[in-house]
Amino acid sequence: MRRIRRRKRQTRVASYIPPPPPAVLHRSKRDRDRDRRYRTRYGITLLDYEAIFEYQKGVCHLCGRPPKKVSLAVDHDHRVKGGGKTSVRGLLCPGRYFGCNRKLGGIDNVPWLKRVIDYLENPPAQTVLS
Numbered sequence: 001m002r003r004i005r006r007r008k009r010q011t012r013v014a015s016y017i018p019p020p021p022p023a024v025l026h027r028s029k030r031d032r033d034r035d036r037r038y039r040t041r042y043g044i045t046l047l048d049y050e051a052i053f054e055y056q057k058g059v060c061h062l063c064g065r066p067p068k069k070v071s072l073a074v075d076h077d078h079r080v081k082g083g084g085k086t087s088v089r090g091l092l093c094p095g096r097y098f099g100c101n102r103k104l105g106g107i108d109n110v111p112w113l114k115r116v117i118d119y120l121e122n123p124p125a126q127t128v129l130s
């Protein structure tokens with residue numbers, strides 16, 4: 001009889017999500033959902049989000065615009081191992097195509113950005129042609 005070898009199922013260890021603080025429990029379902037989402041995705045609570053939001057004076061940290069219909073997106077550094085709270089950088093415009101969070105996604109490289117700024121301020125062609 002042939003035995004079928006089964007692959008060991010990889011068990012996904014669910015990270016522990018501490019219960020929300022009472023301040024969040026007594027708010028709307030929408031807030032509780034947001035709290036849960038921030039905890040699982042970024043390791044922060046809704047209260048943490050609101051503290052950052054207040055610190056940023058309620059606007060996107062890059063363009064300075066307030067959120068419209070959708071709340072500001074939590075920007076985090078994907079390179080931070082383990083993610084969580086230490087990877088969160090700030091709150092930026094949401095938006096699938098034109099939000100600051102999305103725009104930053106492909107260019108968050110500090111040395112390259114410094115060269116971009118220098119390039120824009122001192123275009124090499126203008127140095128040669130003038």
Ligand SMILES: [Zn+2]
Pocket residue numbers: 060061062063064065092093099100101
């Ligand atoms: Zn923005």
